[in-house]
Amino acid sequence: MDHDHISNLPRIILHDILSRLSEKDAARTSVLSKAWAETWSTFPILSFCDTKIVGTFPQPMKDFFRKRRLFIDYVKRTLLRFRDQVLAVKEFKLGVNSFDLHYMSKDVDLWLKLAGESGVEVLQVCLPDRADQDGEGQELCYVLPIGVLESKSLKKIELMGGIRVDPAFMNCSIKFFSLRELSLWSVLLGDEQAIEYLISRCPLLEYVTLKCCSVLNPGGAGGLLESRTCQIKSIRMRGLPKLKGVDVQGIQEVYVDAPSLENLCFCPGDFNAPCKLEFERCTNLKGLHLWSFKSTIITEKWFIELFFKFPLLESLKLDNCTMSERICISSDKLKVLMLSGCSNLKEVIIDAPNLSSGQFCGDGIGAEKPIISFLRSSSQLEVKVMMFLDHLDLCNLRGFLQNFKPLNALASLSLFIHQPFVDEFNPVVLQDSSSLPIIKLLDLRSVPKNETFFWPVVNSLLSSCCPETITLSLHSFFCSRAFIEFFYETLMGRKENDCFCSSGSAKCWWHGLKGVKVTNTRNADDNVDFKTMLDALPTWAIHDNIIFRLEL
Template sequence: MEELDQDRLSSLAKIILHCILSKLPEKDATRTSVLSKAWLDTWYTFPILSFSTSKFMGMSPLQPMEDSEKMRKMLGFCDYVKKTILRFRDQSLTIKEFKLHVNSELGHISKEDVDIWIKLACECGVEVIDYSQYIPVGRCRYHVLPICAIEAKSITKLVLKGYIKIDPTFINHSFMFTSLRVLSLQQVLLGDQHAIDQLISFCPLIESITLRCCFVIGSGDGTMEKLKSLSISGIQKLESVDVVGINDVSIDAPSLETLCYSPNYFAAPFKIDFDRCKNLKELCMLYVTTSTFLTEQFPKFPFLEILKLSYCKMSERINISSVRLKVLELSNCSNLKEVNIDAPNLLSFGYIGHGASEPTISFLRNSSQLEVNIGIHVDYVYLCNLRKFMQNIKPNNVLTSLALSISNMSNVDAFDPVASHVSFTPTSIKHLTISHFPENKYLFSSVVKILLASCCPETISLRVINSGGKEFIEFFYEMLMRRKEGECFCSFHDTKCWWHDLKDVKVTMKMDENVDFKTFLESLDLAPYESISFRLDF
């Protein structure tokens, strides 16, 4: 029966089989060539070509290899790439995607070879060129992108990453990117500060632009400097912009829906003007000062549905009001003490904090479908603040999950966390995840007391990352298994903790649900980052 199903699958039209391959991971797609003659032919004509020196040579830059062996393998790689592309050209087959990832630390590939490969791909009507080049530190050798990549009318997506240079003569070329929809440049070298504006103006159909940490040749001594400014206007179809490392940005694109922006951290003043992007739906900002943004600019975008702020300098108190907002994320934003959210259609709120105290978070109006996910990295001595923070999320029934990373940087002795108690019932949540633990085993009991006094979870997942993880998991497991014999975790004599209502505990290991706990512990030495979950039945 299985052979019959396989034959039916093999008999499908080649265009359907190519579509199936495109959905598979690259390694699995390659393996299909051994299934049958039909699949082998499908693989030989698969129009997505991906070449990587690291994968071909089967090594990482840290693995030692003789220079002669490197040379032999690199020559084999170059021969393989050229023969593959020539086969497509000679058989008049179309190449939809040409991906080339070169790691020059593994061996040198001449720029002439790369130029020929790109030229052959363009002759086969390539639609996507994805070219990245890694050069070891101290060897600033840029490869000038061949002009055929500019002239090819078939290209809809151009992705360049690493030590690649776009020559100024290309940008002054009279030909336009008549079909280009997606342009992504990361750590690419441009001719001057105005080169990128001119390049984009040659792309009338561009829909997505990504510029990350690009450089230009300085007008003075010719040394490299960071791209300082970006001005985008007159692009009617532009939907997405992702900019990193440019401090002066101006965007006038009425059709823009997604904007991600990060200047050069907080090192220099930045200016971003996107007020005319009235149809913006998603905004992500990193390393910016947003003291006036939420009060002055946020109301200008009535259709905003997703707002993500990371590592931003905030006001102590922020108010966010929107009937369209569906996703809100605040990650490692400093100064925050109070967050008031009036978003009745909000579906997801995420907060990540790092420090001794966290803000009060209030949802003035909220959807019944709202899920609140909190992640905190905290030192053990401040863990006793967790319970108050949990209770300061209003209303407390919206909290879905809590992810904790607990360190012990101060190396203090264990103390009773209930000493600085707050008289509240533990907050009910669905998931509690802990991925880092104090290495001092004398702190384990105090950590558990704080956690169980702070929240009442349906599931608890522990993941081993540091050396103390294995011992903590063993401690926690034994504590749960002998819960009827051990002490409870009530904070007060007149308040009964959920420990008393716990009826059963189900344990599952990520590696294998049927493995016993002892085997799981032994495996942690060989398989770090494994996790164990406890489902609590009340």
């Protein structure tokens, strides 16, 4: 008889095993044996979500109130058990969606207190977003107790939703030496200086995330909370010798003075307001992500100064930024480059011998197709392109792809093709296929549903490139089964009589395919009949794809 050696492992190792499983699978281990049941009951990662007990609506109010009490009692009972048995709580995660914040604020106070008494290291609290408020704005936000951060064991805190940090934190003289990570999402600050002061009291902070936070505006008018709040104007981060990562969204002016900083992400939020970012002293910066950085036009000179000031920069991502028409990017250190939503670009010249990943995203191509050239590049370089296209853009797709120099750098192309608003769609006329770009992957994320456009779309795509692999979404909202079947029949040559090459001497390249292997993300067996495979697959599987592997 086989012995269960795993159950006899030290509890600390069993806990480590559970931490690597999903929450659902970790809970299931409790039925395996008595040892696993004890392991689960002492597992130091506690995660509570009210919807798992309350369920979904609509439901009778009587049942809702009963389930709400069950949830509150369950959380309290669990935390009391850990405290009374002197069991450690490494992580405490709380997600509340169905409860009134005013109703349960005292319960949350108690839960945080009990978690702190059990040596909690990671605290994650997600509460419902703020809504209408009373005259003072007091009842609809959970006020964070100052004692939460005083826990000497706390290393990471993440707050999200209807939570308020009051000015009382500014009266605290205690330094929170244990805190390494601070993350605030959609949190309300009672004073604009509260968060800056709080950060200054955490000298060993390594990561700071501030997203969509706001400040209570005493001069606001009206009865809605939105009219009494405003965007945070500015924030300064200094005196943080350990700071490695900063992610700020929704603050107009950001000043960072941290020589140890490695990664910085900035999005000002209000696109019409002027914004400012100062980080010149962060000379060890390795990753920079600017998102909707509109107040500065990014020019060729900007890139030269950037790489001069930050010689260690390896990753640069520019998302929806204002740029000049022609830019040159030159760096021996750069490994990752992303340009997204920079629609006015006409030419990009990249001289980066160690670049291994390039990403380009855009809305439409237009008649003036941008030229993207790589003067020096790594043999490992893979360029990924994602485009949102209408039917007219398909006519320019081939020229757009051919403007990548060299062509073999282009590895994958992901397309979202909009449904045409007109009844007629003039397809691309097939040209000589000898110069078509060969790419590793053509990923069709979204295609038209009207069967009238199936052939023009397929012909345009296959007349623009020769992909080694083609994927189609199985989600019926993005791709119909009729389109998948049509695409398959086209590749297998059954639609040859309808093809434009039938009247000419030059044949479409896909009619000469050596073979087509069809699989899907749920089953890699390419010996299954195509129709049988489709019948067995769900139609609303958002992450699943049909995969066509072509033998060219």
